[in-house]
Amino acid sequence: MAGFQGRPRERDDRMPPGQYLTRDFPVLTAGPTEVLSPDEWQLTITDGTSTGTFDWDGLHAFGLETLTTDIHCVTHWSKLGTTWRGVRVSTLFDVVGVDDLPYALVTSYGGYTTNLQVEDLVERDAMIAVEFEGEPLEPEHGGPARLLVPHLYLWKSAKWVSRIDLVEEDTPGFWEAAGYHNHGDPFLEQRYHGD
Amino acid sequence: MNHYVDGNAVLGAFSLALGTDLSEGSLECAGCGSSHAIAQTRVYLRCPGMVLRCPECGGVEVVIVEIDHRLNVTLSGVLALRVAPPRASPTR
C-alpha cells in the first residue's frame, strides 16, 4: 500500500526551487472568467499626463513577436518551453511616451489588479500576449489579451488586461495585498510577504 | 466557466482564522450592501488563496491565504461580519 502521493511531481533542472513540472495548463482564477471578444477589448496605458489606448487592430499594427519561455505559478507548478505571441510592453510605453516612473499598477477586466516595478515590464520579455501555442488565447487563460511577465510568478501576468497605470508610489495589487510577495521572483522563491 | 463553490467550503478555514465558529455567520457586502450567510458566498478555490465573492454583486468580500500554516484574512469588501445568521429578508 503506497499511501497518498498526490499528482506525480516531476522535477527539471530548469525549474525554480519548490516547483513541480506540469504538462497541462491549469486554469487559476479568483473570479468569473471574463469573456470578451477582440472587438470589445482595449488597453489603456497612462502616466497621468500621457495616455494611449490600443484596441485589437491598434495592438496588431505593431506586429506580433514570438516568445518561447518557461512560466511559473506560485501554487508550485511550472510549465517549460511555452510559446506565446504578442507585443512587447516596452514598445507600447515608447509609443505612448510615458514618463520614467518607477511603478506600475495593472488592472484587468473584472477588477483584478497586480503591481510591478516598471523595470520588470520594460527590461525583460514582458508582453501583451494574444496567442498561446499558435492559437488565439482562450478566455480561461486571459484571452483575448493578457499581460505576460514570464520571469515573475504568474499572478503578475494579469489576464484580460485593460489598464496599466504608471505611478510614483507602489500600491499592492489583489494578491500582494492578501499576503503575497511584492516582487514575486520564482528563482528567489519570493512567494509571500517577507520571503 | 465559473469555477465557484459555496461558502460552506471555506467555513472551516475562515472560522479557524478568526478564532470563532462562523458556521452561522453572515457578511454585509461593502460593494452593494446586501447581507447573506457566509455559506451563500461564491468561493473561488482554484487560485493562490480562497476568494469569497458576494452572491448578489460578485464583488470580492474576503480573501484568505494560508502562509506557512498561518491564515491571512483580508476583509476589504466587508462592511460587517456577524457571527449569527442574517436577518430573515436580506436587503438588496
Add this chain to the structure above:
Amino acid sequence: MTDGPRLSGTRAGGLRVAPLVHLAWRKAAVDLVVEETADAHTLVLDVAGWPGSVAGQHVDVRLTAPDGYQATRSYSLASGPGEPPALTVQEVPGGEVSPYLVRDIAVGETVELRGPIGGYFVWTGARRPLLLVGGGSGLAPLRAMWRAADPAEPVVVVASVTEPARLLYAVELAERVAAGNVSATVHLSRADVPDDAERLGTPLQALSLRTGRVASTTVTQALTACGGTEADPGVFVCGPTTFVEAMIHLLAGAGLDPRSIRAERFG
C-alpha cells in the same frame, strides 16, 4: 490575521467566543468501505471523540504525502446525527484526492479530518416536510437529512443521475419508499428508462424513474407532495453548480421564494 488555530475557548475584548476544538485536525481511521456505485465509495470513519453532527454538515479531509505535500478537500457527511462520520466520495477522473479515496485507501488506514462544519445547509429535524433535490453525488448530505427527518412528515426526494447504475443509495432509498413517508423520483439525464423494468433490479423498481433532465412537472409534483408552499417545507438542493442553478430556477417557477431554498454547490 491569526497565529494559527485556537483550540480552546478564548476571550476577545471581553467577548466570549465559541471554542473551536472540533476544528483541530484529528486522525480518522477507515472502519468500513461501502461500494455505492462503480466509482463512488462511502468511507465510514472512526474518529476518537467524534461530537456528532447535524444533517447537512461537512468535514475537511487532509491527506499528506511522504514528502510532506498536503491536499485538503471538503466532503459532506452522508451520516445521520448520532452515527459515526461517513463520507461518500465520487471519483473525479484525473482528480488528485478522490481517486485515492475511492481506489486506494483500505480499512484501517487513516486520514486527517476536521469538523463537523456548517450551520446553513443543515436540517435539524424540525417537524416540517422536507424536499431534497440532489444531482449526482449531491445526494450525500441529503442522505443525512432523510435519516434525520421526522418519520411523521413527508420527505420528497428528487434525484438526477446520468444513468441508473450511478444512483447512490438506491437500496436505502427504495427501502424508505417502501416504509412509507419517503417518495423518490429519479431522472436519468443521459439514459432512457428501460422498457423492461425488471432488468433494473429490485431497488430501482420501487423508485419512479423518468427519462431526461429534471423537468418543471417533477418539481411541481414534488412541491405538491410536500404539502405545497403553505406547508413551509425545508428545501435543500445539492449538486454541481449548473445543476443547482437550474433547480433553483425550477423551484422558483413552482412558487417557492428562492431565498427559502438552501443550496450547496460543489463546482
